[in-house]
Amino acid sequence: MTQSTKVLVVGSGPAGLTAAIYTARAQLNPVVIEGEPSSTSDQPGGQLMLTTEVENFPGFPEGITGPELMTNMRAQAARFGAQITTEKVTKLDLTARPFRAWVGGNDGEPDYEATSVILATGAKSIMLDVAGEERLLGHGVSTCATCDGFFFRDLPIVVVGGGDSALEEATFLTRFASSVTIIHRRDSLRASKIMQERALANEKITFLWNTQVTEILGDSKVERIGLTNTLTGEASSMDVAGVFVAIGHRPTTEIFANELDLHPNGYLAVHQGSLTSIEGVFACGDVQDHHYRQAITAAGSGCMAAIDTERWLESQGS
Numbered sequence: 001m002t003q004s005t006k007v008l009v010v011g012s013g014p015a016g017l018t019a020a021i022y023t024a025r026a027q028l029n030p031v032v033i034e035g036e037p038s039s040t041s042d043q044p045g046g047q048l049m050l051t052t053e054v055e056n057f058p059g060f061p062e063g064i065t066g067p068e069l070m071t072n073m074r075a076q077a078a079r080f081g082a083q084i085t086t087e088k089v090t091k092l093d094l095t096a097r098p099f100r101a102w103v104g105g106n107d108g109e110p111d112y113e114a115t116s117v118i119l120a121t122g123a124k125s126i127m128l129d130v131a132g133e134e135r136l137l138g139h140g141v142s143t144c145a146t147c148d149g150f151f152f153r154d155l156p157i158v159v160v161g162g163g164d165s166a167l168e169e170a171t172f173l174t175r176f177a178s179s180v181t182i183i184h185r186r187d188s189l190r191a192s193k194i195m196q197e198r199a200l201a202n203e204k205i206t207f208l209w210n211t212q213v214t215e216i217l218g219d220s221k222v223e224r225i226g227l228t229n230t231l232t233g234e235a236s237s238m239d240v241a242g243v244f245v246a247i248g249h250r251p252t253t254e255i256f257a258n259e260l261d262l263h264p265n266g267y268l269a270v271h272q273g274s275l276t277s278i279e280g281v282f283a284c285g286d287v288q289d290h291h292y293r294q295a296i297t298a299a300g301s302g303c304m305a306a307i308d309t310e311r312w313l314e315s316q317g318s
């Protein structure tokens, strides 16, 4: 049976849940489709479920773990009456109102009809796209130190990337691994100063500069990686038990990429706050933010999308 709602929120990271808190408190009874756990890099709660300490979300002077922060936001949205369902939207029709959504691969009658939609589908890890990576994902290749770090107790591992994610993962992984090598394709880091200082001061972390991983080897689990020096082209290899890929993220736009305007870099285009190219469809969080990509900015944009939605619904007499 098709359920009707005034507000359908797709996604349950800080953006989606903040939008849910605000629209629920505005008595709009939002339905939040939070997604389903399909892999370590794609699950309800978004990227913060894969993060360790969050030290820069205001209001938590001692920091808070990503999963705890998301559990709190979810409980807060539920407390005000948001209906949160553990399903994944697999098809969206935004060509006419009410908008229609299908979940779990259903191709029959739509599961939801919505007067307005708030898209908060976030972003996912970019992979290296080298031989062995996909085959050994979950067998030594990981995108989530929090989820998998424990499996690498006293083992040598590498983290690929030079941004905040790579340095954060590497620092966390020193709790478990015998050694952590950060492999970066250039000779200077993109990460923020404080993360750099922390990683550079950590005795368990070493850096391999100007180096790309070219292949990941091992029968049933990671045993070795192939490397190339980006300056000299010289090839080498290294024995490792784990490869943590932390080279950035890609916005999750598959279910609406053909219907809404995107930026050339693939992120959802918004204007005047959270408005997309279709009236009644709003967006917030990492799916539309290629610049800041922080938990707090995602939450802030979720608030903006909720207020824009509320005002638009009011203007429609809904």
Ligand code: NAP
Residues within 6 Å of the ligand: 055, 056, 128, 160, 161, 162, 163, 164, 165, 166, 168, 185, 186, 189, 190, 192, 212, 246, 247, 248, 249, 291, 292, 293, 294
């Ligand atoms: P990022 O800042 O985009 O950094 C990605 C890194 O991966 C770069 O160093 C890049 O190298 C490298 N890279 C990209 N493609 C590669 C490839 N194919 N092979 C090898 N290396 C590749 O991504 P991020 O670290 O995930 O951070 C994203 C955003 O989240 C940033 O705004 C960051 O500040 C924020 N963040 C904040 C925190 C925190 O504050 N606690 C934690 C995590 C993330 P180049 O440098 O050569 O381009």
